[in-house]
């Protein structure tokens with residue numbers, strides 16, 4: 001079968017590899033669509049999480065391996081002992097890999113397993129004709145949701161999971177710094193969780209129309225000072241909830257600068273360098289910081305929202321590529337024109 005195999009930075013090869021066979025408790029899925037995630041982009045440009053020298057603590061895998069964890073498709077093979085699923089079922093899956101034995105796994109929080117791994121990072125992933133996943137991680141795609149739309153469920157699930165961790169945010173004014181797919185996922189989740197007003201901040205105006213169509217405000221931080229804009233927008237009160245969806249010193253500082261006393265900060269960005277933290281400003285006012293790692297059952301929640309029509313997943317796909325055009329039209333395009341794209345979709349099989 002064809003697969004996108006990661007060998008190193010900027011060395012992603014579209015190769016012929018053996019198709020997977022379903023192990024006990026697992027299924028093989030014929031992949032229809034996949035999505036390029038920020039994580040995949042990090043693997044392409046570095047710094048990478050794919051192990052290159054030391055085998056992964058859970059899977060024992062090393063590069064080269066097939067990347068990709070956002071996907072949809074139909075089950076093509078059932079492993080021994082799999083019940084409740086049939087060949088041809090339309091599915092997507094949670095790419096989290098866990099040990100099932102540690103304290104966090106046993107308490108149901110397998111997304112923070114002590115041996116945590118991820119499909120497409122620590123095990124062969126979904127940018128391929130076929131992918132093998134554990135049956136326990138599958139989600140049925142509702143009949144009125146297309147396989148193309150279903151690839152958006154995973155990034156939206158990250159926003160829903162982080163918003164659940166924040167507890168009650170009803171009637172809070174929310175600021176989201178970073179208008180990529182994770183920021184948009186947080187926007188949709190915060191709106192559905194009953195937030196009052198939501199402002200999204202980003203560089204450039206590519207996301208303005210979309211955010212406004214969702215009923216939010218958008219500001220271009222190249223033109224407008226975030227602190228002043230938030231003060232005006234919130235009648236001087238500042239935000240009760242702030243999501244950091246970029247991962248840089250500058251965006252972290254601006255997030256903290258718009259938090260009212262008692263406000264909550266959710267850190268979603270991946271930091272390439274450890275930031276310094278303005279602890280005294282933060283502490284003054286008992287501000288609280290949260291972090292979030294992937295998701296649990298929230299892919300199912302996202303698919304439900306799509307099915308009910310609360311979220312139009314199609315408008316979040318800004319380009320379609322194939323495995324053959326993935327490197328140039330997908331990854332290189334994201335490096336050149338990143339802010340233009342929300343999600344680049346890969347069409348793999350009909």
Ligand SMILES: [Zn+2]
Pocket residue numbers: 037038039069070154155
């Ligand atoms: Zn993802």
Ligand SMILES: [Zn+2]
Pocket residue numbers: 098099100101102103104105106110113114115
């Ligand atoms: Zn575990």
